[in-house]
Amino acid sequence: MTFKETPDEELVRWARDGDVAALEALYRAHVDGVYAICLRMVGDECRAEELTQDTWVRVWERLGSFRFESSFPTWLYRVATNVVLQSERSQRRHRWQPLRRQALEYDRQPQAETQRVVDRVALERAITRLPVRARAVLVLHDLKGYSHAEVAATLDIAEGTSRAHLFFAREQLRRSLTP
Amino acid sequence: MISRHLHRKKLYAYLEDEVDSAARRSIEGHLERCASCRGRLAEAQALLSRLQDLTGPATPSRDLWPEIEDQVGGAEPSVRSLEASHTHVKRHAPTGQRQIRDRVRGRWSIAAAATLLIIAGGILATVRSGSNPEEQRSAPLVGRTVPGEPGGTGTVTAADVDGVYQPIIARLRHLVDERSEQLGWDLAASAQDDLASIGAALADIREALRLDPDSRELLEKLDEGYQQHIWLLERLASVARL
Numbered sequence: 001m002t003f004k005e006t007p008d009e010e011l012v013r014w015a016r017d018g019d020v021a022a023l024e025a026l027y028r029a030h031v032d033g034v035y036a037i038c039l040r041m042v043g044d045e046c047r048a049e050e051l052t053q054d055t056w057v058r059v060w061e062r063l064g065s066f067r068f069e070s071s072f073p074t075w076l077y078r079v080a081t082n083v084v085l086q087s088e089r090s091q092r093r094h095r096w097q098p099l100r101r102q103a104l105e106y107d108r109q110p111q112a113e114t115q116r117v118v119d120r121v122a123l124e125r126a127i128t129r130l131p132v133r134a135r136a137v138l139v140l141h142d143l144k145g146y147s148h149a150e151v152a153a154t155l156d157i158a159e160g161t162s163r164a165h166l167f168f169a170r171e172q173l174r175r176s177l178t179p
Numbered sequence: 180m181i182s183r184h185l186h187r188k189k190l191y192a193y194l195e196d197e198v199d200s201a202a203r204r205s206i207e208g209h210l211e212r213c214a215s216c217r218g219r220l221a222e223a224q225a226l227l228s229r230l231q232d233l234t235g236p237a238t239p240s241r242d243l244w245p246e247i248e249d250q251v252g253g254a255e256p257s258v259r260s261l262e263a264s265h266t267h268v269k270r271h272a273p274t275g276q277r278q279i280r281d282r283v284r285g286r287w288s289i290a291a292a293a294t295l296l297i298i299a300g301g302i303l304a305t306v307r308s309g310s311n312p313e314e315q316r317s318a319p320l321v322g323r324t325v326p327g328e329p330g331g332t333g334t335v336t337a338a339d340v341d342g343v344y345q346p347i348i349a350r351l352r353h354l355v356d357e358r359s360e361q362l363g364w365d366l367a368a369s370a371q372d373d374l375a376s377i378g379a380a381l382a383d384i385r386e387a388l389r390l391d392p393d394s395r396e397l398l399e400k401l402d403e404g405y406q407q408h409i410w411l412l413e414r415l416a417s418v419a420r421l
Contacts, residue, residue: 020251027244036237049239053247060251123229142230167188174226 004029008072016063023063027056030073033144034080040139041084043128051087055080070153077144078154081136088132126176130169133157137165138173185209185216190223337388337401344405351412358416370415377408 006025014022034055039048058079066075127135136155140146141162146154151162185206192198193206210217359367381404388397 020248023251024244024248027247031243032236032238035239039237040233045240049241049243052239053243053250056243056247057250060247119229120232123233127233138230142227143234145234167191170191170223170226171187173230174222177226177229178222 009068012063012066012068012072015060016066023056023060026059026072026076030076031056033073034076037077037080037139037144038084040124040127040143041081041088041132041135043124051080051084054087055083058083074150074154077140081140081154085132085136122177123173126173129176130172134165134169134172137162138169141166142170184213185219187219187223190216190220191227194220194224194227335398337385337392337398340398340401340405344409348405348408348412351409351416355412355415370411373411374408377404377411380404381408 004025008026008029011022011026015026031052035048035052038051038055039045042048042051055076059076062079066072127138130138133155137151140151140154141148148159148162148166151157151166152159155162157165189198189202189206193203198206210220381401384397384401384404388394388401391397
């Protein structure tokens, strides 16, 4: 059995025992999911990469607290979300920079596609302007496909609060994107 | 005539199939008669559809693992090189002690890097001349003997190191706290992060020392950590005084 075929839980046990190669295997399997959360939350590729790194360092430090009660990705995304929330709290400001790759796409695409990219950038920009809790709920529910129960467990909030944040976030987006 | 429009919450619930069949029939009946609500439904649908565009995969522009590996202090071989040898073989797990030491190394590299960053960031440019940290550091405690120390051997212990440095750190910290407004937001925030990294590294060293109290290497790390902590606080106090 190779690392790729090894279940997450087994890799977590090895990593908890200090096996950095097992942590690397977990990283390779889940880095895109972590990066997607960070990117959608902060809207900036460079910062999303920094936060992705911070998340994996935090995972290494906190693996001992993983109780195998949820799946590893659920726990991992909770760590990632908390890393972003803490970073946002410490920064207390939003540093928006256009997404580099999308800016490049913009130059290369035909007109219809260009409009689609422009719309997408506008949406991502609007998401980064949401209050951080509402943004976290929106990213987890609408972009990662979490149920409200899962969002509530991840962010340590009530399900009703998750629903309220989601409605608020969507309404903010709708208003900011309406011409 | 339609007296009440559908609340947008209800429209989202309808689109996401979160309403029971009776509510669905009622909503659909209303939508047939109300152009305004059909417009609101189309808006909600458009937003969800646009959000759906963002659910695709996202990949970092580069491999982040080498930097992560540096930070977790891993000297282990990479997954790729291990994959062949891992076939049907479970790795021997290191001991808990080794795990803590790995963490100490990882934390320590973060703390050391953070301190160096602060130095590179310009504190040295603003502190008074003659503030070479090497000149100002006291001689390390570890390695000295303490004549008459209870316990017989007179060798310095972790408790001795804590006892010497912690009062100094408390006094310096108080001084820096009093002058923190003069540091400027950016420097203060960055210094807090670096002090937290050093504090975390020290906590890990103490945890490792609980398992291996006689480790000279760990005692030296503790001693060195305290000196770094004091040195950083002294620099911050100097900057705040200028």
